[in-house]
Amino acid sequence: MFIINIGQLVTPQGRHALGGHTMRQLTVISNAYLKIENGTVAQIGPMRELRTWGLSEAFDAQGGVVIPGLIDPHTHAVFYGTREDEFLARCQGAQYGKGILTTVERVRQASADQILHFSKDFLQAMLRLGTTTVEIKSGYGLDTENELKLLRVIQRLKETMPIEIVPTFCGAHAVPVGVEKSQYIEEIIEKMLPRVRAEDLAEFGDVFCEQGFFELDESRALLRATQQVGLGVKIHADELSPLGGAELAAELEAVSADHLLHISERGIEALRRAGVVAVLLPGTAFSLNVEYAPARRMIDAGLAVALGTDFNPGTCLIYSMFFMIALAVLKMRMTVEEALTAATLNAAAAVRRAHIAGSLEPGKRADLVVLDLKNYKQIPYFIGHEGHFVRAVIAQGRLVYDRDQARH
Numbered sequence: 001m002f003i004i005n006i007g008q009l010v011t012p013q014g015r016h017a018l019g020g021h022t023m024r025q026l027t028v029i030s031n032a033y034l035k036i037e038n039g040t041v042a043q044i045g046p047m048r049e050l051r052t053w054g055l056s057e058a059f060d061a062q063g064g065v066v067i068p069g070l071i072d073p074h075t076h077a078v079f080y081g082t083r084e085d086e087f088l089a090r091c092q093g094a095q096y097g098k099g100i101l102t103t104v105e106r107v108r109q110a111s112a113d114q115i116l117h118f119s120k121d122f123l124q125a126m127l128r129l130g131t132t133t134v135e136i137k138s139g140y141g142l143d144t145e146n147e148l149k150l151l152r153v154i155q156r157l158k159e160t161m162p163i164e165i166v167p168t169f170c171g172a173h174a175v176p177v178g179v180e181k182s183q184y185i186e187e188i189i190e191k192m193l194p195r196v197r198a199e200d201l202a203e204f205g206d207v208f209c210e211q212g213f214f215e216l217d218e219s220r221a222l223l224r225a226t227q228q229v230g231l232g233v234k235i236h237a238d239e240l241s242p243l244g245g246a247e248l249a250a251e252l253e254a255v256s257a258d259h260l261l262h263i264s265e266r267g268i269e270a271l272r273r274a275g276v277v278a279v280l281l282p283g284t285a286f287s288l289n290v291e292y293a294p295a296r297r298m299i300d301a302g303l304a305v306a307l308g309t310d311f312n313p314g315t316c317l318i319y320s321m322f323f324m325i326a327l328a329v330l331k332m333r334m335t336v337e338e339a340l341t342a343a344t345l346n347a348a349a350a351v352r353r354a355h356i357a358g359s360l361e362p363g364k365r366a367d368l369v370v371l372d373l374k375n376y377k378q379i380p381y382f383i384g385h386e387g388h389f390v391r392a393v394i395a396q397g398r399l400v401y402d403r404d405q406a407r408h
């Protein structure tokens with residue numbers, strides 16, 4: 001398959017996260033083509049080098065922009081029920097309320113099939129907006145039975161959706177009602193983690209390391225237990241306060257540290273030295289109307305920064321990675337080049353996919369998005385217009401969304 005008449009092919013390059021000023025280094029080929037073979041990128045180059053006659057299968061980009069498929073490295077996209085009353089009350093100044101525990105109640109009451117069908121609609125919408133790889137966490141079950149139920153739903157979605165799904169166990173998302181925290185931590189370590197590993201239900205384990213949730217020592221014990229069963233480590237860090245979650249992520253050589261709204265200078269340096277990807281989630285700051293993570297300071301310090309949505313029913317019901325790119329440029333002082341790298345190659349590194357995804361170069365998986373734009377700098381400029389300018393999505397070499405066909 002060929003993608004022809006690409007006005008701009010725009011991509012970072014490499015098989016690992018890019019940090020600091022290297023995040024601005026994009027390859028831009030004007031009037032380009034891309035060849036796909038066996039689900040991977042075989043060739044890219046200028047159209048003048050391609051003989052278009054005799055092409056058996058070609059998609060005409062009609063002068064639009066082609067970028068790598070977007071990668072969302074932090075979501076809670078499998079859940080049941082909505083929390084609009086909580087959202088509206090918070091907009092009027094109310095406190096957080098029951099929060100996570102509201103969704104826990106609804107997940108426990110719902111069947112696996114109900115959760116699957118409810119969540120699948122969101123994932124299909126994400127795909128139509130250019131997301132070709134998405135990490136999904138559990139964390140709305142908060143007991144062994146329901147955490148496993150969620151992870152099994154994620155597995156079913158992984159087997160049936162054209163979007164690639166990366167499962168993460170996040171049993172340490174909150175402490176359930178009526179259970180002592182020490183007792184719940186014991187259940188996670190002694191019961192949940194062995195079952196998750198035995199059924200191969202997750203690649204990563206995550207902990208909400210925060211005051212009122214899981215303190216530093218508790219998070220350390222949970223994450224070490226996660227590593228002992230062979231899962232990679234991710235961590236919700238320094239979202240609500242500068243607790244030291246970033247430093248803990250560096251100590252444990254986590255794959256990523258996420259949120260980081262209140263990261264310290266020491267935490268930034270620790271992540272840089274340890275090579276931990278900093279996953280920033282501007283949609284959460286937008287939804288909560290709080291200060292954004294200090295992306296400019298992180299990048300200027302040499303850190304590798306990625307972007308994600310944190311799509312969840314409570315604090316960020318936004319699943320568009322293009323909106324995250326726009327927020328990164330508008331609110332976090334990132335350049336458009338940095339934001340594109342953060343949403344593709346660096347996001348791939350945050351889910352251990354940088355060797356196969358996140359950029360358009362020979363040998364990598366053919367995940368890409370065709371945009372009806374004149375140049376890539378228009379991506380953040382047309383904020384909120386992504387449903388209009390995403391023309392087609394190709395995942396693993398297959399056309400999985402064509403806006404023009406969907407209209408007929």
